[in-house]
Amino acid sequence: MATSMGRRTGRPRAVTEQAILDAALSQLDAGGAAAVSVRGIAAQVGIAPNAVYTYFPSKAAVLRALVERFLGDVNHDRFVDRQLPWRQRVEALALELRTHLVAHPGAVQLLLSGPMSGPNGLALRESLSEVLADAGSAPDDAARASYVLLVYVLGAIALEVAELDQPHTERDRVSTRRAVLDTISVEAYPRTTETAATISKDFTTEQFLWGLTRILNGLQPQT
């Protein structure tokens, strides 16, 4: 509420923080994260390069603000609607994230190179925690699940957009995507080899990922 207040009198600002971020985003879209430059932003909004530092203290601050605005733009309507089943709420979030990230592929790099510690980033993680708490997780555990889900969504999209830059045929791409779908569970398929007999019948992907995470975090797998 104090956005247009408190500005000390003097020469009026030539542009706005939003215009700076708009320019940064258009550079991001045009050439990826590496193509975003302070000088390019300045040229686009029509001020001298160093004038950018009146709006943000550094290029890193510009990128942080861009990530924050990006996260603020994802639609939370279905996500926070407690009337909906929790599955639909999480799916809505994942879909929203994917929509925005495919529209701005460079943003994936930005998201993965920082810990999303701004207000909107924390809010998103908290909302996700709430959903999973509604789903029946203990409050503490829900925070954990939100981490796993974000990892999965961001990681999957990161690799997807990396592949988009490659000279693959569309057919390759489609089959790669479909390829991901059916194999999350190896249980869904008949055992065809002898070594496959080593798998116990009731071993699920759920247990598998659980054990994998445990190992990745340096703890002993349960025996």
Added chain:
Amino acid sequence: MATSMGRRTGRPRAVTEQAILDAALSQLDAGGAAAVSVRGIAAQVGIAPNAVYTYFPSKAAVLRALVERFLGDVNHDRFVDRQLPWRQRVEALALELRTHLVAHPGAVQLLLSGPMSGPNGLALRESLSEVLADAGSAPDDAARASYVLLVYVLGAIALEVAELDQPHTERDRVSTRRAVLDTISVEAYPRTTETAATISKDFTTEQFLWGLTRILNGLQPQT
């Protein structure tokens, strides 16, 4: 086998490709991906900046070669051992990857910003596919599972190293890590709220991730 052959006579090389990559890696370790520079590499190995272009055609090529060498360094012994149960083989790979990536956190950025399309990258994906084929997946489906697993491992480590740069207490970090462990399955916890009743009893994390992936790839969820 033709590495030291075929070099046309003339002035001998002052350094080696490996020395260039060593220098690049030390810069990566010291200051992250952004700190790797052609000029810095040249200074470290003791040649002029432009002499680097006798060894690699561009900075991007240096980084690609670095990723390739990195992937070649992961120990495949336990991973390719068909005597071991497939779970242990995949876990060995995940652990190996994590060990190397935590030792060289900047490499995560490199891996996630490219599609790992070099020989070693493809070999790793193929090996992973073989393991899952041994586990009973149909050959085509196994390629898909390897994608999911790589996403999970790389994504998880990317966020982990991003958090390492933050001013968190060790206690925070440990609890965050433990937090990830227990909540991959919401099924493991008792339902405590009314909305939780919307979850069917036999709904597993496996099905959940499966549906999520399907949605992320733009296909209709099954009803």
Added chain:
DNA sequence: ACCTGAACACCGTTCAAGT
């Protein structure tokens, strides 16, 4: 308070010249 021009210490890459 905000802008500008000029400068500093960098970058990746190219080119002509040396051996």
Added chain:
DNA sequence: ACCTGAACACCGTTCAAGT
């Protein structure tokens, strides 16, 4: 064949000076 010095077109950031 490989190296060097010099140059080109950049980069983020700082500083002194203007209004």
